[in-house]
Structure formats: structure tokens, C-alpha cells
Amino acid sequence: MRPRPPTMRGKRRYILARLDPPSVAFNGRDLYYAIAESLTSLYGDSGMAFIQPSVVSCAEGYAIIRCTRSSEGRVVAGLAAVHQVQEVSVAVRSIRTSGTMRSLRRHLAGMRSRAPCGEHDAYFQGRSWTAVQYPGAKVDLFEKGFKNQQPLFLTEEDLEE
Amino acid sequence: MRCTDACVYPFPLGDSSVRRMAQEAGELGLDSIVAVGARGCIFRGVEVVGGTVIQGRDQGEVQAALRRMGKDPGVVMATAGDYALNRALLHMGRVRILRGIHATPGNSFDHILARMAAERQVAVDLDISVLVSGRDYTRQRALQRYADLVRLQSRFGFLLTLSSGARSILGMKSPRDMVALCGLFGLDEDDVEGAFLGIAKVLRPEKSVEVVE
Numbered sequence: 001m002r003p004r005p006p007t008m009r010g011k012r013r014y015i016l017a018r019l020d021p022p023s024v025a026f027n028g029r030d031l032y033y034a035i036a037e038s039l040t041s042l043y044g045d046s047g048m049a050f051i052q053p054s055v056v057s058c059a060e061g062y063a064i065i066r067c068t069r070s071s072e073g074r075v076v077a078g079l080a081a082v083h084q085v086q087e088v089s090v091a092v093r094s095i096r097t098s099g100t101m102r103s104l105r106r107h108l109a110g111m112r113s114r115a116p117c118g119e120h121d122a123y124f125q126g127r128s129w130t131a132v133q134y135p136g137a138k139v140d141l142f143e144k145g146f147k148n149q150q151p152l153f154l155t156e157e158d159l160e161e
Numbered sequence: 162m163r164c165t166d167a168c169v170y171p172f173p174l175g176d177s178s179v180r181r182m183a184q185e186a187g188e189l190g191l192d193s194i195v196a197v198g199a200r201g202c203i204f205r206g207v208e209v210v211g212g213t214v215i216q217g218r219d220q221g222e223v224q225a226a227l228r229r230m231g232k233d234p235g236v237v238m239a240t241a242g243d244y245a246l247n248r249a250l251l252h253m254g255r256v257r258i259l260r261g262i263h264a265t266p267g268n269s270f271d272h273i274l275a276r277m278a279a280e281r282q283v284a285v286d287l288d289i290s291v292l293v294s295g296r297d298y299t300r301q302r303a304l305q306r307y308a309d310l311v312r313l314q315s316r317f318g319f320l321l322t323l324s325s326g327a328r329s330i331l332g333m334k335s336p337r338d339m340v341a342l343c344g345l346f347g348l349d350e351d352d353v354e355g356a357f358l359g360i361a362k363v364l365r366p367e368k369s370v371e372v373v374e
Contacts, residue, residue, distance in 0.1 A: 074341075076338065077342050077345060080338035080341055080342050081293050091331040091333075093189070093335055094337060094338065153178065154180070157180055
């Protein structure tokens, strides 16, 4: 079967989104289900059919979401309304919208890394925690001995006090 | 203060420290936040304004809470209730923002109270967290009430403020997200910019006579 010529294809828009917190390993499929649920609850099945969202890339704390042209505003609202993925609290923050994935990847290449830059033990509020440091003097605290718990989000100044 | 999140709840009310929330706000493109229970400061270029939220079932409870407040409560916000309570709140000089209108009965804020709010320069807060965490009927009702408030605001010109109501940095929203979410109930981009200025106007209300040197 011959591919449809470019002029006959539907126009798309691509949205670059930042996924928080960086400590959560996001799966593209789970992220898609969360976005689809959010968009369906906001705009219904007909809106979802018009938007045609898909997660085309999901790695290193960023995702690229594809949608039909003129529906990008709805997708940004839908992304802002996502607050859980697989029952883990998250934030999906749209950063930029573009007509090509290439320009988003170029933009992404210029952004700073979000990888943790260290880990150490910390004592906060009378309890022991594992402190994961991130660029910008950010520290996420995970209480020792508890699985699947929500971290505390602090800065290095908070730990020094 | 051109772009302010009008209400966040830092640690211990939430899971993020006020400094981390201020830092996150700066990264999201906000220049100030109102933090409940925090003291005013500037952290990494983001202004933190202290705030207090009062919740009372009637006028007496609210006045008792106002009397108990410390010397520097920051921006005083009160949770709205029925019509009589909202009317009383608008008459109290210290209450600067009405919050939680989405959860009140449909007739609790009408054109008379809208005019009163405009005259007394009391702002009405639109809490975006209801649109994010709410589902089905809760969210539909909040959208209806917010759309009604936007209609009243365009007619009477009272102040609006926008808040994420975040208890975590994960709940904070960028101006871009706020514009998209406010579009759900008919607040356009210019109106959202105006609402971001709401806190600045609440902190520096217009005087009837002002001496310009």
C-alpha cells in the first residue's frame, strides 16, 4: 500500500511536557492512559476522538505528546489536569508547542539535566530520611523504611536549619 | 507582583517547604506566591507573601478567629458560605479575599454582593485545584460557579485572584496551565493576566483620593 502523500495527511501539533517529580520512572503507556482519562473527563468521547492524543516519546523526565492541529489548547488543559499516574502523584507541565518534533528535540537538547546529583542520609523533624539532591539546591526526602510513600520536597537551606 | 499564585499551603500543611515552593514558582514563571502560615520574604527572586485562611460557619466564628489572629497575619482570606455569611465577610474590613465560592449554594454570591465586593475591593478567589482533583459532578459544579463569577466580574469589575491551592510543588501551575484551565470556564488570556494582578491590587488598594507629587 502506498503511503498517503504529505498534503493529504492531517496536520499535527507536538507538545513538550516536563514530568515531575524526577524520581518517578514514567512509562509511556501509563502516561497515555492518564492523559486519555483526563481528556475524556474534560471533553468527552467526541472531544477525545477529535484530539487524537498520543505519547510519542517519554524519557528522562520529559514527554512529547502529539495531537491534531487546533486541539493543542485542550491538550494543555488536559495535561494540567493530570495529577496521578498509576496512583502516584505527579505533575505534567506543558512547556512548548510546535509543529515538528525536531524543533522540540532541539529545544530539549538545550535544557539542563534533571538527573540527581547526590544522595545522603538526613535527619529532619526528628526522623531519618534519604535525601536525594537535584540541581538548584533541591532536595527530595524519602523516609527510611517506608515503601511507595510520598516524598517531602525541600531545599538545602531547609535541611541546614 | 505581576504573576501571583494567590494561595499555596507549604509544609507542615503540605509536603513542600515554602522555599521549595517559591523556587518552583520561579521556574514555572510566577513572580510571587501567597503562602498560608508562612512569613513574608523573598527567595531566589520570588516574593513570598504570608497569608491566613479563616473558616467559620457564621459571622461570630469568623470575628472570633479574626480577634485570635497574630499581629502580622498577611493576606487574610475567608472561606465563603451562605449569602448572609458572604455579606458579613464583605463588610469586615480585614478580610481581603473570599475563597471557596465553588462549594457554596448557587445563590450565595449574586449581583448585589458582586457590587459590594467591587466597592470594598475584596477579591474573589478562583481555586484551580478543584478543576484538577475534582471529577464528575464536583468539577461540573465548580465550572458552572466559576463561569457565573466571570460573568458577574465582567459586569461589576470586582477583583479576581487565581490560586493553585497547592499543598505540594506537584500541584502548582504555570501561567500557561492556568490560562488553559481558565479557558474551561470562559476566562480568556487577558482576564487571566488581570486575575494574576489581583493580589497586588488587594495589597495596595486604590484610594478614593491620592496625592501625586
